[in-house]
Amino acid sequence: MNKTESDAYETISDDKMTALFQRAIEVEDERAWALGYSVQRMDENNKPYLLYHDGSRKYYDRSKDKFYVVYPDGRKEYVDE
Numbered sequence: 001m002n003k004t005e006s007d008a009y010e011t012i013s014d015d016k017m018t019a020l021f022q023r024a025i026e027v028e029d030e031r032a033w034a035l036g037y038s039v040q041r042m043d044e045n046n047k048p049y050l051l052y053h054d055g056s057r058k059y060y061d062r063s064k065d066k067f068y069v070v071y072p073d074g075r076k077e078y079v080d081e
Contacts, residue, residue, distance in 0.1 A: 038050040049057040055072035
C-alpha cells in the first residue's frame, strides 16, 4: 500500500489534535496581546467579551443591539460601534 501525506495525519488521535488546536489558539492570543490588540475571553457566565490592555471588557447586549464596556472600576457604558 502506498502511503500519502494525508495518511500521516490520520494517525493523530482526536485528543492530540484538540490539544494542538487549543495551543495554536493560545499562541495566536499571546501574539495578538503582545502586539497590543484585544483578545477574546469568556467570563464566569460563559459570555464572550473582548479584553483590552487597560483591563476593560467589551460585551454585546443583544436585547439593545449595542456594545457596552465594563471598566475595571465597575462602570458600565454603552458605546456606538
